[in-house]
Amino acid sequence: xxxxxxxxxxxxxxxxxxxxxxxxxxxxxxxxxxxxxxxxxxxxxxxxxxxxxxxxxxxxxxxxxxxxxxxxxxxxxxxxxxxxxxxxxxxxxxxxxxxxxxxxxxxxxxxxxxxxxxxxxxxxxxxxxxxxxxxxxxxxxxxxxxxxxxxxxxxxxxxxxxxxxxxxxxxxxxxxxxxxxxxxxxxxxxxxxxxxxxxxxxxxxxxxxxxxxxxxxxxxxxxxxxxxxxxxxxxxxxxxxxxxxxxxxxxxxxxxxxxxxxxxxxxxxxxxxxxxxxxxxxxxxxxxxxxxxxxxxxxxxxxxxxxxxxxxxxxxxxxxxxxxxxxxxxxxxxxxxxxxxxxxxxxxxxxxxxxxxxxxxxxxxxxxxxxxxxxxxxxxxxxxxxxxxxxxxxxxxxxxxxxxxxxxxxxxxxxxxxxxxxxxxxxxxxxxxxxxxxxxxxxxxxxxxxxxxxxxxxxxxxxxxxxxxxxxxxxxxxxxxxxxxxxxxxxxxxxxxxxxxxxxxxxxxxxxxxxxxxxxxxxxxxxxxxxxxxxxxxxxxxxxxxxxxxxxxxxxxxxxxxxxxxxxxxxxxxxxxxxxxxxxxxxxxxxxxxxxxxxxxxxxxxxxxxxxxxxxxxxxxxxxxxxxxxxxxxxxxxxxxxxxxxxxxxxxxxxxxxxxxxxxxxxxxxxxxxxxxxxxxxxxxxxxxxxxxxxxxxxxxxxxxxxxxxxxxxxxxxxxxxxxxxxxxxxxxxxxxxxxxxxxxxxxxxxxxxxxxxxxxxxxxxxxxx
Numbered sequence: 001x002x003x004x005x006x007x008x009x010x011x012x013x014x015x016x017x018x019x020x021x022x023x024x025x026x027x028x029x030x031x032x033x034x035x036x037x038x039x040x041x042x043x044x045x046x047x048x049x050x051x052x053x054x055x056x057x058x059x060x061x062x063x064x065x066x067x068x069x070x071x072x073x074x075x076x077x078x079x080x081x082x083x084x085x086x087x088x089x090x091x092x093x094x095x096x097x098x099x100x101x102x103x104x105x106x107x108x109x110x111x112x113x114x115x116x117x118x119x120x121x122x123x124x125x126x127x128x129x130x131x132x133x134x135x136x137x138x139x140x141x142x143x144x145x146x147x148x149x150x151x152x153x154x155x156x157x158x159x160x161x162x163x164x165x166x167x168x169x170x171x172x173x174x175x176x177x178x179x180x181x182x183x184x185x186x187x188x189x190x191x192x193x194x195x196x197x198x199x200x201x202x203x204x205x206x207x208x209x210x211x212x213x214x215x216x217x218x219x220x221x222x223x224x225x226x227x228x229x230x231x232x233x234x235x236x237x238x239x240x241x242x243x244x245x246x247x248x249x250x251x252x253x254x255x256x257x258x259x260x261x262x263x264x265x266x267x268x269x270x271x272x273x274x275x276x277x278x279x280x281x282x283x284x285x286x287x288x289x290x291x292x293x294x295x296x297x298x299x300x301x302x303x304x305x306x307x308x309x310x311x312x313x314x315x316x317x318x319x320x321x322x323x324x325x326x327x328x329x330x331x332x333x334x335x336x337x338x339x340x341x342x343x344x345x346x347x348x349x350x351x352x353x354x355x356x357x358x359x360x361x362x363x364x365x366x367x368x369x370x371x372x373x374x375x376x377x378x379x380x381x382x383x384x385x386x387x388x389x390x391x392x393x394x395x396x397x398x399x400x401x402x403x404x405x406x407x408x409x410x411x412x413x414x415x416x417x418x419x420x421x422x423x424x425x426x427x428x429x430x431x432x433x434x435x436x437x438x439x440x441x442x443x444x445x446x447x448x449x450x451x452x453x454x455x456x457x458x459x460x461x462x463x464x465x466x467x468x469x470x471x472x473x474x475x476x477x478x479x480x481x482x483x484x485x486x487x488x489x490x491x492x493x494x495x496x497x498x499x500x501x502x503x504x505x506x507x508x509x510x511x512x513x514x515x516x517x518x519x520x521x522x523x524x525x526x527x528x529x530x531x532x533x534x535x536x537x538x539x540x541x542x543x544x545x546x547x548x549x550x551x552x553x554x555x556x557x558x559x560x561x562x563x564x565x566x567x568x569x570x571x572x573x574x575x576x577x578x579x580x581x582x583x584x585x586x587x588x589x590x591x592x593x594x595x596x597x598x599x600x601x602x603x604x605x606x607x608x609x610x611x612x613x614x615x616x617x618x619x620x621x622x623x624x625x626x627x628x629x630x631x632x633x634x635x636x637x638x639x640x641x642x643x644x645x646x647x648x649x650x651x652x653x654x655x656x657x658x659x660x661x662x663x664x665x666x667x668x669x670x671x672x673x674x675x676x677x678x679x680x681x682x683x684x685x686x687x688x689x690x691x692x693x694x695x696x697x698x699x700x701x702x703x704x705x706x707x708x709x710x711x712x713x714x715x716x717x718x719x720x721x722x723x724x725x726x727x728x729x730x731x732x733x734x735x736x737x738x739x740x741x742x743x744x745x746x747x748x749x750x751x752x753x754x755x756x757x758x759x760x761x762x763x764x765x766x767x768x769x770x
Contacts, residue, residue: 006035058135058153061142064109066094069148078135078155080128093151096125098132108139112149116141122156134160191228196675198225200585203679213519216532223265248382252408253293255332256281259318260536262300267534270308271511276315276433277308277534283446285320285332291405295379300334302376303399307338314339314396317435329406331385335398342393376401421548422449422541425475428503429453430460430491432483436533440478443537457486457494464499475504476544480533481518482511489521505547509533571595571616571686576606576632577652578624582675586619589679593687603632610636614696615647617686619673622653622664629653630667637668648690652677 007028014023058075062068068091076083081091097105101123111118120138127133134156142148202222206215263279270277300318307316316338323333343351351373373387380387385402427444429451431437437453444451452474454460460479467473477495481488488508495503511533512518522530529547531540573595577583583599590597598613600606604627606620618636622629633649640646650671651664661672670692671685 005030006032058155060093060151060153062093062149062151063147064112064149065147066092068093075153078133078153079125098124098126112139112141133157195225195229196582196677200677204585204588220264220268223261248292248295250290250292252288252290254287255285255289255320256287256537258293258297259300259320260538262297262304263318263534264532264536266301266304266308267532270316273308273311274313275308275311276436276511278315278317278435278439279534280317280435280439280442281320282322283442285322286407288408289405290408291403292383295383296403299376299379299401302373303336303401306373307336307340307397311338311340315433315435323402329404331402331404334401334403337396337398339396342395342397343389343391344393348389348391422447422544425449426473427451428460428463428474428477430456430477430488431480431509432456433480436480440535447541456483457491460491461494464495464502467502473502473504475548476507477503477505478507478509480509480511505529507531507543509535569687572614573597573686574600574606574609574615574618576600576603576618576620576624576629578602578621586677589682593683603627603629606632607635611639616695618647618649619652619686620649620669622651630663633668644694645696646692646694648693650685
């Protein structure tokens with residue numbers, strides 16, 4: 001209804017039989033569809049003409065033979081021809097196409113003949129002046145035509161210029177990234193080399209009989225060296241995280257041992273500021289876990305280090321709880337609580353960004369790069385956890401970090417703790433810090449002891465006065481040395497004089513930064529049983545057991561040297577190492593296992609020695625002058641291929657970047673050790689079975705003594721004067737002699753090499769950080 005129609009009308013006269021016109025006759029046809037088609041065609045033609053004349057894009061009408069029938073001004077400007085050239089027929093599209101693009105044009109024509117259309121393609125045009133212009137061409141056959149087509153041509157000059165710029169920028173970025181990776185690798189190598197000396201010598205001395213205090217001091221040296229290494233790892237980790245190449249390494253570890261070591265490393269820093277550093281691991285937290293202990297320790301070191309740095313008084317507490325668990329894993333929540341300066345709410349999110357700190361004045365006062373929390377956040381995400389905080393300026397902060405780990409098999413099958421000699425024993429805890437008191441109470445209670453805690457000397461004396469019956473006396477008294485009014489030393493003296501039969505064994509908890517002065521004070525007071533704060537659970541338990549099962553003397557026994565057994569099979573080892581100290585250290589470690597060693601100073605010497613002497617293993621440093629370990633390995637493998645031999649080659653490198661291990665393996669090495677070399681790990685790798693090994697049969701080296709290439713025989717066998725013994729010194733030389741198998745020259749050489757190289761290491765350290 002109401003629709004307008006287009007009709008065609010035909011009229012003719014109507015006549016009678018006599019031929020007279022008596023009217024008209026009219027015929028109508030509905031032509032609405034035809035009119036609509038014509039109007040649409042007119043509109044389409046108008047739109048095309050508008051597009052054609054607008055010159056937004058080059059447009060031409062052509063036939064498949066190469067003629068250009070019509071073109072707009074944009075097309076003519078693109079190819080540099082005039083309209084006269086077009087009219088005269090001098091403009092042909094086939095002449096515009098360079099020879100190398102003719103094949104693409106032929107494919108387009110085939111597609112047009114088959115389907116009437118073809119996909120757009122990129123090519124170049126040769127302009128009238130001979131220059132070239134990059135274009136993209138789209139073509140479609142005209143309706144009802146088998147030879148004519150319409151072409152749309154887009155000038156790609158700007159796009160190609162942008163692509164070139166982007167490609168150049170990418171190449172420059174790749175070059176910069178490669179330079180950065182090389183710098184990081186070299187810096188890692190230069191810093192790890194002196195660290196290898198410090199850690200290696202400390203390991204050697206720790207392998208001797210030491211008093212508890214000596215072992216404690218040397219352990220602190222070792223842990224401090226490890227902390228220096230963490231500085232390097234900090235930089236490397238940020239680079240790896242940026243590149244998305246940081247990977248976790250899940251291993252079995254003891255959570256309590258890891259936390260004890262972490263707290264002990266930071267204890268001196270905290271105690272120098274007068275801070276109480278407390279570790280609080282809840283009793284239901286399992287100890288043997290599977291996870292990346294190195295990264296977890298790094299996260300805790302970052303958070304605890306920051307807490308200590310930004311806290312002027314009070315305490316820093318590390319609390320560990322189980323936040324959730326399922327059949328296969330559990331989520332641990334670590335809480336680092338401090339009484340420091342706090343963080344404004346509007347800055348709490350930003351501090352997890354790289355290079356961000358609360359305020360620029362914070363950097364001026366406290367230092368730091370602003371990388372620690374950014375790395376911590378990224379590591380937490382990798383460990384299927386997260387980091388967040390609660391803080392109020394002036395009232396301290398609590399940082400929370402979660403990590404998902406798996407219980408180790410040994411933890412899952414562990415039976416309930418057997419009855420202990422400590423069961424049911426009463427313990428008096430005297431500590432003015434409430435957090436530390438509660439932590440000790442929880443810990444002792446978990447061992448089925450019966451602790452009682454008081455906040456100071458006055459309360460302790462009152463408690464001991466009331467302890468008269470057999471059931472009320474204490475088996476142990478744990479006394480904090482640093483307390484106000486009456487300190488622990490004075491309290492301990494009073495207890496020994498007046499309440500010796502009620503207080504049990506006295507154990508002082510030491511936290512002064514001047515440990516030597518505290519220990520001297522203990523000697524004067526006749527108190528030999530001490531524990532350093534923050535309290536190490538294992539150390540405290542062992543000390544209590546030692547006192548309980550011993551003769552009653554409070555002096556803890558000296559700890560025996562760690563025994564290194566002789567290997568079941570003596571190996572002939574080629575040690576390839578350019579550092580004199582590392583040579584001495586590796587020789588000492590290998591000889592302790594009974595292995596025979598020959599030394600090469602670089603890869604060139606290694607290749608020469610390898611084919612003149614038989615070896616079972618090769619320890620190959622990677623970075624060396626003249627010829628590096630990778631090249632030396634490749635030469636050895638090439639020559640071995642002729643005989644079918646294959647001697648295992650183990651890489652030793654101070655580099656720790658992603659891809660280093662793969663480079664070593666591709667070069668033909670069988671295993672990979674990262675410096676500083678850990679003796680246990682080196683023995684494990686060196687003495688393991690290598691299925692692909694084919695060892696040449698030959699007599700052993702003539703001398704079991706390590707021989708350094710180029711050394712005169714008298715240098716190898718010379719006997720040095722005895723090393724003087726010291727009274728109360730840090731090193732027990734008699735035991736050090738035992739460690740190196742009585743080899744005085746070797747021990748002297750190791751120490752001398754370390755002292756000789758130390759100035760150079762310091763210089764290289766400064767240069768690497770410059």
